[in-house]
Amino acid sequence: MNKVRARGMHLPLFWGILGVVFFLFLRDPAKTGQWMARGLSVAVYKALPAVFPYLILSSLFFKSGFPALFCGRVSRAIAKTLNIPTSGVSALLMGVIAGFPLGASCTAQLYQSSLCTREEAERLSAICNFCAPPFLLGAFGVGVFGDIRYGMLLFAVQTVVALGYGILLGKRAKRARKESHEKEDQAPQQSTASVCLLFPLIGECIAKGALQMVRIGGYVLFFSLLAGVIQDTFPALFEMFPMLRAVVCGFFEISSGVAAIEEASALSFFTGALMIGWSGVSVHLQTASFLRQAGLSSKPYLLAHVLLPPITATLSLVAGRMLSIF
Numbered sequence: 293m294n295k296v297r298a299r300g301m302h303l304p305l306f307w308g309i310l311g312v313v314f315f316l317f318l319r320d321p322a323k324t325g326q327w328m329a330r331g332l333s334v335a336v337y338k339a340l341p342a343v344f345p346y347l348i349l350s351s352l353f354f355k356s357g358f359p360a361l362f363c364g365r366v367s368r369a370i371a372k373t374l375n376i377p378t379s380g381v382s383a384l385l386m387g388v389i390a391g392f393p394l395g396a397s398c399t400a401q402l403y404q405s406s407l408c409t410r411e412e413a414e415r416l417s418a419i420c421n422f423c424a425p426p427f428l429l430g431a432f433g434v435g436v437f438g439d440i441r442y443g444m445l446l447f448a449v450q451t452v453v454a455l456g457y458g459i460l461l462g463k464r465a466k467r468a469r470k471e472s473h474e475k476e477d478q479a480p481q482q483s484t485a486s487v488c489l490l491f492p493l494i495g496e497c498i499a500k501g502a503l504q505m506v507r508i509g510g511y512v513l514f515f516s517l518l519a520g521v522i523q524d525t526f527p528a529l530f531e532m533f534p535m536l537r538a539v540v541c542g543f544f545e546i547s548s549g550v551a552a553i554e555e556a557s558a559l560s561f562f563t564g565a566l567m568i569g570w571s572g573v574s575v576h577l578q579t580a581s582f583l584r585q586a587g588l589s590s591k592p593y594l595l596a597h598v599l600l601p602p603i604t605a606t607l608s609l610v611a612g613r614m615l616s617i618f
Contacts, residue, residue: 316521327520328513331548335512338431338547340505346390346424347397348501352494353386374455375462379407380416387420388451391427392571393508395420396579396593400586411465413588418596419458421579422450423546423568431547432564437556441617446565449608453600461592508578515544515574535563542567545574558618562605569601 317324371378383402387395396417403413425447433443519541523530530537534554542549542564549567553560576597580590612618 313518316525317517319521320524323524324517324521327517327524330520331513331516334516334545334547334551335509338551339512340509343393343508344501344505346386346394347504348497351397351401351497351500353382373462374415374419374458375466376412376416377408380412383416384420387416387422389425391424392421392575393578393582394424395422396582397504400582400588403586403588410588413586414583414592415458415461415465417579417583417588417590418461418592419454421571421593421596422454423447423571427547427550428568431550432568436550436553436560436564439617442561442612445612445615445617446568446604446608449611450569450604453604453607454596457596457600507581511574511578512545512547515572516541516548519544519548535560538563539567542570542572544572546570546572558609558612561612561618562609565605565608566601569604570597 367378367381370381370384374380374384376384379402380399383395383398386398399413399416399420402408402416403410408416425443428447428450429440429443432446433440436442522540523537530540538549538552538554538560540549541552546567549572550564553564576590576594579593583590583593609618
């Protein structure tokens with residue numbers, strides 16, 4: 293009853309925010325249309341090309357029995373360190389290489405296939421859903437600073453911080469486990485798909501990836517539009533503080549935020565690292581949709597994106613100074 297009342301109390305606030313957003317969109321329809329066009333450009337030329345191929349490939353990997361390969365010594369060592377099943381190493385690898393929302397998609401598939409527990413899946417979602425190397429090296433490193441080393445530095449520190457956080461979460465989960473016996477490693481029991489099933493499997497994964505791509509494009513488009521309309525509402529403020537434009541855009545949508553960084557400096561690197569660590573409301577909703585469909589909570593994921601970005605940005609800046617990159 294108390295939860296129902298709390299939700300009821302929040303509804304007027306939510307409706308108020310919707311009313312303000314509705315007003316901003318209607319205030320200048322022509323400008324809204326222009327920001328829609330820019331949002332479409334961001335979605336079509338930046339966001340979707342960086343995600344769509346990996347959506348299909350990750351699904352194909354998992355449905356053809358890819359997690360079953362992670363049973364060697366290295367996989368077992370990683371799994372033991374993070375306190376996850378060996379099958380979880382495959383989701384971790386996908387998340388590190390392809391970034392969000394692929395990490396969430398792989399984690400959800402593991403849980404739905406009974407290859408890990410709910411608690412393990414939620415811990416995995418907290419450490420394998422950060423920005424992918426192609427975006428960090430290309431859009432951030434080369435695109436903003438003209439030097440791929442900036443992206444490589446941020447990717448290296450981001451990965452180390454996420455894995456360190458995963459180790460801490462694993463140790464806490466191990467201490468909290470009350471069972472006296474060791475939990476058996478939930479290695480995948482599924483067999484690899486036969487050759488005769490691969491052709492329909494490929495078609496199924498492409499169709500599923502296309503639907504996910506449309507959904508992700510909708511998130512990117514809406515929040516790019518919202519960030520643009522907010523900029524038009526307070527033009528003097530954004531002219532006075534140019535970096536604020538990137539911060540506001542990055543809060544809602546990461547691609548637009550990074551593209552709005554106008555100068556290459558230590559401050560812009562730190563700000564960009566914070567934005568990339570936060571990843572944007574658009575990405576959070578994309579990730580939450582994958583986790584929710586699998587019956588998983590997005591709280592561990594969101595907590596990681598609040599706690600880790602300041603650590604990653606600070607360590608990256610310090611490392612950059614030590615390596616004379618800045």
